[in-house]
Structures are given as structure tokens and as C-alpha cells.
Amino acid sequence: MDDAILLMRWRDDAGTVRLGAFTGTGERVVPLGAEWTRWEAVQRQCRERGESLAAWLRPRLASEPAVAVDPAQWILPLEVTEVWAAGVTYEQSRDAREAETVSGHDIYARVYDAPRPELFWKGAGSHVAGPFEVIGLRPDATWHVPEAELTVILDDQGDIWGYTIGNDVTARDLEAENPLYLPQAKLFYHSAAVGPAVALAETVDPYALTITCEIWRHQQCRWRAQVETRRLRRRIEELVAWLGRAWPLAPWTAVMTGTGLVPPDDVALEDGDEVRIGIPPMGVLVNRARRIDPSWVAVRKPPPRVVRIDPRDTVAVALGALEPGHWLSEFGVTVRDPIPFGHKVALTTMAPGDPVIKYGAQIGVASRAIEPGQHVHTHNVESVRGRGDLVTERSGEA
Amino acid sequence: MAAEEVTFMGYWRPDGRAGTRNHVLVLPLSPAVSTTATRVEAQVPGTVSVELHQDVGPDLPGWKLAVRTLRGWVDHPNVYGTVLLALSANDPVVEAVVRDLPPSVRWEVVSFDAAHGRRGAELRAAEVARAWVQAAQKMEREPIAVRHLLLATECGGSDACSGLSANPSLGYASDLLIQHGGTSILAETTELIGAEGILADRATTPEVAAAIWQTVAHAEHAAMRMGVDFRGGQPAPGNIAGGITTIEEKSLGCVHKGGTSAVVEVVDYAERPRRQGLVVMDTPGHDVMQFVGMAAAGAQVIVFTTGRGTPTGAAIVPVIKVSTRTELKRQLPELIDFDAGPVIDGYLTVEQVGEALWRKIRSVASGELTAAERWRHREFGIFPGWEDE
Structure with a gap:
């Protein structure tokens, strides 16, 4: 397999959204013409010509000049419409959840082995955090953890188009208290983060990647762990197929494939913490956690x-x-x-x-x-x- | 209870205690050598020092407590080794502090007379400290059961929310520690006036109950003799405006940081508890003297609730600052480690915040730096006793 082809977007000094592609680390990217602001349009054009996006990009990456883009200017690599996620797809995730839940009934162990996967809604694309954006922490929960996940991007036909990094921020205390609280544990403002780059599906082997997750607090690394995607128990196509059985997949949906990294029980995200999730070659997704409150987003305070x-x-x-x-x-x-x-x-x-x-x-x-x-x-x-x-x-x- | 043992990542000491830090301490035994201690700390990264502002001698008030406190700092589970600085090796305080220290304690006295002056002393102290820092850095943290933790509780700059959010949350966390076999210190004798009956009712034996009454009475009596009437002006007008009606109510809000566990022992200032459970220590209400005494007793983590914020910290023990309201955390983000304010805002219950604080305590015990540590706050002061003896 050739080098992975990675796609990104950035907002230039004039505030214009630009597209860029690269191989390697992304220190320098090859900009597409300023007429392109969405990968969705580039993909459509390639399909009309009967050409793959990778084939269209590869000669350009080899011949056109690359530029350096300030990491702070990177934005969501594309405008995802919906975010879904899967759970208990790694052995470690099954064991940790089974240990903390108070409801019993082996629900995590059973879903790990069952044909039907756990799939849940993580929100509309408009409420997803991009690179360096804030991820939310519920004010009414106390034990949030990042969940570092290989994330699939589906194209406008529901096919696997590429892979990126996802953070499925979870209020673990709510999930542990009662499985019926799962939607609240999983879905709140900026509870999902995606980015910074998408690797085109045909240029990367999703089962040969390494995911690293770190929590940084006051310049001190509070927690770090690593897992390989070959330990993913389910095939990615299988997860997508289950999701598509009774849900018309929206064009440009993101599907998080579950986490294999579970922090110990004395690690909880705090206001101000920085989460860094690295999956080479897709780079590092960096987000700062912030407690959701009415001073920065239109949420309501509880009554006295x-x-x-x-x-x-x-x-x-x-x-x-x-x-x-x-x-x-x-x-x-x-x-x-x-x-x-x-x-x-x-x-x-x-x-x-x-x-x-x-x-x-x-x-x-x-x-x-x-x-x-x-x-x-x-x-x-x-x-x-x-x-x-x-x-x-x-x-x-x- | 869960069968699985709850642990933190700490350092085992030869005497069976566990450290949450691995400090090399440079401790002056006279105000005259405080500057030298500070200079050694600046020269040797990885050391901590304090400044001693009071003369310590057998002929001076507070001698007994000063010696006990200094010994407690030298023989502390968070300390890898202590360089003791003195003007003369023959100074009575040197002899009193090091006499019969257990063999497991690592210490060396560096005196101006033996080292031929200030420069020699500074060089020698830095040399010893540097070697210890190198050795200390090779030690690794290991999982240690939380029953080895001695938690110190403290409140300062109380507000109307102290008794509603931060103190009860700390009490809940303290109860959790005790349920896991650990020990907590409730101190600040002057704040116990009015709540001594409640505490005495929770004593495990009549002797402990009697000691609670006696300790509070003693502090109160001493204060009266000094012409201070704790109760006359209590609660303060600001407390009354905030909704506190009586001294009993104020004290109850304060002792709530000790949770609801049984009181197993009453110890003197800087004295090491012998029992596991909730321990009452006789200390003044002054923030620094209080935590210096609790640290001397071997506390490895201090939780300090505050409605106004305070920058103070102990050189060898992490101090977790807990705000009573979220507004305070916003105003002083660099001073506050944990916010109990969501109780006041209606987002969370005391139990939920207490559970989260328990998690924070374990995290800090495992090495997470507190605000006071990041800003290198090293306040030091020794309580001389309630009255001249």
C-alpha cells in the first residue's frame, strides 16, 4: 500500500476555508484551488469522471508545491452531518464496564459477544467539536472520560470513505449508575470531537493502526494509554451495516468504532484538561475540556x-x-x-x-x-x- | 463493600507508612539559617525548604510542640531525606529533633560551625541534597491500599456555602476513606466550640468523649484568659447576614468536614494518630499552624475548603483547595483545585461531589500536582500552645 493520503481543511488568514491534502505528518500540505471549500464537492466531481479521489490526488501531491499551515487554523476536515458510535468493541472496554456498573446482568459482556453491536447517537454534526475546539463536560456529572476511537467517515452513498480520529466523551458516572442513562451519558454539547485529518479509506489499513490517548493537566501528563486497532473485535463494515439496517444513513456520517482505552477509576476529566488522541498517520486530535455552562453556550441553569x-x-x-x-x-x-x-x-x-x-x-x-x-x-x-x-x-x- | 482493594500510587517507606510525594527537605532549625535553606533549595532542583521564623529553645515558649513538629516533618512518609541546617551542631534543638529518630529516617545535620561558615554549610547541604534527589528520583510509585492514607481536613475563609457544599462533600469523602480503612484528622479546636457535644456523642469510648470535652474547654479557657471571647462575637455579623443563626450552627457546618464517622482518638498538636478512623487534633484555627501540625502527624494529603480562597501550601504535603462556590473557582482559577459549587447551583448532590472529591484525593495522592505545589507555596509556622507553660 502506498503512503496514506490525508485530507484536511483550514481557515486561512482571510477567514476563507481551504482544502489541503498531504502524505506524511501534515507539517506541509498541498492546497487545492481556492474554488474548493468542501471535500464533498471534490469527491462528487471525481465520481462523475469515474476516477477515485486518491488517484486524482496522488499526482498533485507529487508535483504541486506544499505550504505550512498553522495547526491552530485547522478545522473539521469535513462537515459531518451525524455522529454515531459503537460500544464494547474491545475486550478491555467490556471488562472495565462490567466492573463499574451497578445494574449487573452482564449487559456489557453480553453485548460484546452478541451478533448485534451496541450503537448509539452522538449528535448532529453541528454540535461536534473540531481540532483544538472545546469538548463539553456535563455540569450534572462528575466522572467524564475521553474515549479515543478510530472513526469512520461514510460518503454520500453510505460507503466507507475514510478514517479519522474521534473522541466519544462519556459521563461514566451516569452510565454506571443506570444503563437507561446512556443517552445522557453520551449526548451533550460537544460530547464528540473529530479530526484533524481524514485518511482516504483505500490508502490505509484500519486494522493496523495504533491509538494513543493522553490527558494533560497543568502541563503534566495525567494519564496515557495505547491500543492497537487489530484488537477491534468487530469488522468496521459490520458496524456500519447494522447502523444502516433501519436508519437511512445520512451523507457524510461519522461512526466511532468504540474504545479500547479505559482510564483507571481515579482519572476523571476536569475543566481545563487537554485530551490528545493520536492515531498515525491521521495526526493528533487535541481538545480542551470545559464544563458546560450558560456563560458560553445557551444552556439553562437548574431552578434553585x-x-x-x-x-x-x-x-x-x-x-x-x-x-x-x-x-x-x-x-x-x-x-x-x-x-x-x-x-x-x-x-x-x-x-x-x-x-x-x-x-x-x-x-x-x-x-x-x-x-x-x-x-x-x-x-x-x-x-x-x-x-x-x-x-x-x-x-x-x- | 467491593472486594477489590482501592489503591493509590505511592512510595513505600521502611516503617510501613506510604508517601504520596518523595521530597528531599531542607529544614532550618533556627531563623538564622532560613536564608541558607532557601538558597540550597534554589541550587538543587527537586528539593523543598521552608523558612523558620521563630527561635526554638528549651527556655522559650512552645519548645515541646516545636520539637515534636520538626521531628514529625523529618520523620514524614512524604520525605525521602532531610538536610537539617543549624548554626551549631551543639544547639539543643538539634539534639532534641534527631534524638532516637527511627533508623529508617534519612537525615543529616549540616551546621555552620562544623562546615566552617555559611559558604561551607551551603556547599555541604547542597551536596547531600543533590545525592538524595538523584536517589529519590530512581524510586517508583507502587499501588498501595488507601487505608495507608492519613487525610488532614481544614477550612479557612468560610462563607455561607461552606457548611452546605465544600464541608459536607469533604465529610463524605472522609467517610469513604475511613470505610476503606484509612484515617482522617479533624482539627481547629476553636471551631469545635458548640459542636463538642455532637462529636463526643460520636466518640468510640467514654475516654475519647471526655478528651473531646476537655480539649475544647482548654482552648476556650486559654482564649478567655487572653481576653478573647470566641463566642461573644460568634457568629460574626457576616455569618448572620449569610444565614448562620447560632455558634452551634456555624460549628456544625465546620465539623461536617469530618463526616459522620465515629471519633476514635483525640491527639495533641503534631501528634501521630495511633488508631484508624476519624481523629480529632487539638490545633488553633490559623491556617498555616494548623496544616503544619497535621503534616507533622504524618498526613500525606490535606484538603482545605475555602469560601474566599487562600494561596497557602505545605512544603511536603499536597494541599487540595476546595471552593464552596463555582464563582470563586472562576475568580481564582489558579488557586482552586476542586469546586464543590455544583451543590449550590443545584447540579449535583453532596454525595456526588463527595465521590468526585474522593477521586481527586486519590489522584493527588498518586502524584497529580495541586495548585499550591505548582506555585511552590511553602508556608510554615508552629503553634506554641494555648498558653505559656
């Missing part, structure tokens, strides 16, 4: 919560200002007074002298009658001043 810290508590704390009339469904209480952020609202009726319980312990006694929903603070509670025998006695009863 009211928390009871301990089930024995007679008060709850407002984590957001509450207005009178607000119904606290969790406690069956209607708020009666304005409750500022961080202040307490009564959950039970307390007579003067009754203990006021927070953290499962007495924080003072009611100095006047308190009704559920009322503000609980210095105006109706007094300290019994620590030291005391009273504290010991009361909490002994609780």
Missing part, C-alpha cells in the same frame, strides 16, 4: 434548590432566594416569608423552647412559635451556647 442536609432536620436551606407562596413539593411546605439565599426555612411546627435541628443536630431552640414555611433565623431562634449538657441530652434522644 432547597436542601435538607440530614433527614432529622426541622429546617431546610434555600440555595436561591425564595418568595412567599413558593411550594416546596419535596417537603409539602409552602414558603411564608421571603427566604434569602443560604437562609433557613422551617419544615415543621416548633413551639418556643423546641430544638431547631440542622445537620441532624441541635443548632439552638425556638424563641417563639415557628410555623412550617417561615424564615428561621435570629428573630425566632436562640443559641443554647454550645457547652452543653443540653446538647448532649437532646442529640442522645435523636
